Amino acid sequence: MKMFNLKVxxxxxxxxxxxxxxxxxxxxxxxxxxxxxxxxxxxxxxxIDELEIKGFQDIEHASNC
Incomplete structure (x- = not known):
């Protein structure tokens, strides 16, 4: 909410x-x-098991950018 300055x-x-x-x-x-x-x-x-692998791949990719 802080990122977009949103209120309740x-x-x-x-x-x-x-x-x-x-x-x-x-x-x-x-x-x-x-x-x-x-x-x-x-x-x-x-x-779910594929998503875990994909998540780690995304982290690796983002860490190398």
Whole structure:
């Protein structure tokens, strides 16, 4: 919320599309504040064991940039 300067009243009762939601907790936290979030991410197509491998590959890639 700090990143986008959001306040609770900006979320409460709102439908929110969280594009590239990834593994972050934004949608979970927004739901607790009364929002109706929907998170989407290309990573969600992977099975859990594949996602773990993909996650480590992404960390490795980001560390080498």
């Amino acid at each position: 009243e900006d979320l409460t009762g709102k439908s929110i599309l969280d594009c590239s939601g990834g593994a972050c907790s934004f949608s979970s936290q927004a739901r607790k504040l009364g929002a109706n979030p929907m998170a989407v991410d290309m990573a969600y197509e992977y099975k």
